[in-house]
Amino acid sequence: MWAPWWTVFRRRRPIRNSEEGDRALLEELYRASVAAADPVAVTTSLLHQLEPPAPARRVWLFAIGKAAQGMALAAIQWLGTSRPVVRGIVVSPEPPKSLIPGLVHVAGDHPVPGSNSAAAAGHLADMASKVGAGDQVYVLLSGGTTSLIGAPVEGVTFTDYREAFQRLLGSGLDIDAMNAVRKQISRWSDGRLALALRHAMVQPVIMSDVVTDDPATIGSGPCSPSGDHSDFAHVAVPLLARHDLPVRAAVSIARGRGLRVEHGPPLTGEARDCGRELAHHLVRLANSVRETTVVIAGGETTVTLDGGEGSGGRCQELALSAAEVLSHSPTRRICLLAAGTDGRDGPTDAAGAIVDGLTWRRILEAGRLPASDLASHDSYKSLDVAGSLLRTGPTGTNMLDLVIAVVRPAAVRA
Numbered sequence: 429m430w431a432p433w434w435t436v437f438r439r440r441r442p443i444r445n446s447e448e449g450d451r452a453l454l455e456e457l458y459r460a461s462v463a464a465a466d467p468v469a470v471t472t473s474l475l476h477q478l479e480p481p482a483p484a485r486r487v488w489l490f491a492i493g494k495a496a497q498g499m500a501l502a503a504i505q506w507l508g509t510s511r512p513v514v515r516g517i518v519v520s521p522e523p524p525k526s527l528i529p530g531l532v533h534v535a536g537d538h539p540v541p542g543s544n545s546a547a548a549a550g551h552l553a554d555m556a557s558k559v560g561a562g563d564q565v566y567v568l569l570s571g572g573t574t575s576l577i578g579a580p581v582e583g584v585t586f587t588d589y590r591e592a593f594q595r596l597l598g599s600g601l602d603i604d605a606m607n608a609v610r611k612q613i614s615r616w617s618d619g620r621l622a623l624a625l626r627h628a629m630v631q632p633v634i635m636s637d638v639v640t641d642d643p644a645t646i647g648s649g650p651c652s653p654s655g656d657h658s659d660f661a662h663v664a665v666p667l668l669a670r671h672d673l674p675v676r677a678a679v680s681i682a683r684g685r686g687l688r689v690e691h692g693p694p695l696t697g698e699a700r701d702c703g704r705e706l707a708h709h710l711v712r713l714a715n716s717v718r719e720t721t722v723v724i725a726g727g728e729t730t731v732t733l734d735g736g737e738g739s740g741g742r743c744q745e746l747a748l749s750a751a752e753v754l755s756h757s758p759t760r761r762i763c764l765l766a767a768g769t770d771g772r773d774g775p776t777d778a779a780g781a782i783v784d785g786l787t788w789r790r791i792l793e794a795g796r797l798p799a800s801d802l803a804s805h806d807s808y809k810s811l812d813v814a815g816s817l818l819r820t821g822p823t824g825t826n827m828l829d830l831v832i833a834v835v836r837p838a839a840v841r842a
Contacts (some may be wrong), residue, residue: 435778454782454833457832458818494569495571521572527820559627569650570634598725619657635827641668651663722835729742762784
């Protein structure tokens with residue numbers, strides 16, 4: 429839920445924005461946040477903390493997740509031509525635009541495992557079986573890993589496995605709780621990939637998409653078991669990019685623009701409730717501040733499917749619930765963006781949405797009932813008719829969801 433404490437950064441010079449300018453500023457900050465999570469740059473920075481492997485050691489890359497392609501490219505560049513990769517695998521949500529020589533490229537399913545994920549899990553097993561004693565394996569992990577290589581452990585049918593994923597996604601549980609269950613039934617989770625590579629030296633490199641930054645939770649921990657065990661002595665300490673990297677980038681850019689910034693705590697809890705609580709906070713802020721303020725936070729909310737199964741995602745549901753509260757104060761200059769850094773919110777073509785105090789009325793004027801859509805988790809349709817959806821396409825990365833709002837006090841006029 430939205431907590432009442434804030435870290436506040438003061439502006440250096442006055443700035444005023446029109447409503448159109450506020451939307452442009454939000455999109456600029458979102459783009460800067462996504463750019464900060466660029467997997468090539470992030471992975472390169474992490475790998476430079478290491479010494480390159482010995483020339484005599486065979487090298488393998490296992491890149492899995494929404495940022496797999498970029499992470500693999502960074503690793504190839506870091507290794508250089510003097511230490512060529514023997515082989516490896518890249519598992520991502522979509523087929524790559526360009527192939528990396530020497531690596532097998534496969535596409536898995538997300539957010540629910542399907543036949544592609546099962547095939548990816550099989551490719552991973554085949555590749556792991558070829559890794560020899562003393563080889564060096566870099567396991568590059570990012571958001572989406574659990575589903576992309578999703579396959580059941582022995583004794584669990586794929587039908588039951590897939591149904592478990594679907595139920596968990598609509599349960600309202602947070603990612604830690606969901607992955608605590610999924611790792612028990614998933615073939616490559618809870619350190620099982622590391623066990624398959626027990627004769628090699630394994631270096632995990634991870635871009636976090638969970639607020640705890642726990643390697644055992646990220647991707648359900650392919651190389652990080654729930655407890656310590658001597659069987660994992662060959663696994664090095666993971667190199668980790670923290671989940672809040674995009675938020676810190678947005679804060680830095682906003683401060684550079686001379687704006688007063690409030691850096692909020694991680695977003696957790698039910699998306700609908702979080703959106704309402706945040707919107708109430710923004711209205712109170714508009715009534716109290718004397719200068720334009722940017723509110724920035726990141727995290728991962730949840731959606732409990734209580735009978736409604738419409739189109740939309742957690743960011744869209746948060747945005748629509750916020751729009752309802754903002755509609756009661758339509759004269760306030762408040763504009764809010766909620767979007768995922770991966771460019772896809774739920775099973776839709778939108779990253780999220782941008783709403784303001786007039787969004788709710790626009791939806792009604794277009795002939796839809798936003799309250800009904802919100803109740804049935806069908807936020808996409810309402811936000812679409814209002815022209816509020818933010819469509820970016822897949823960004824090639826994934827760290828967390830972003831919520832950024834511009835609040836201009838009542839006394840400020842365009």
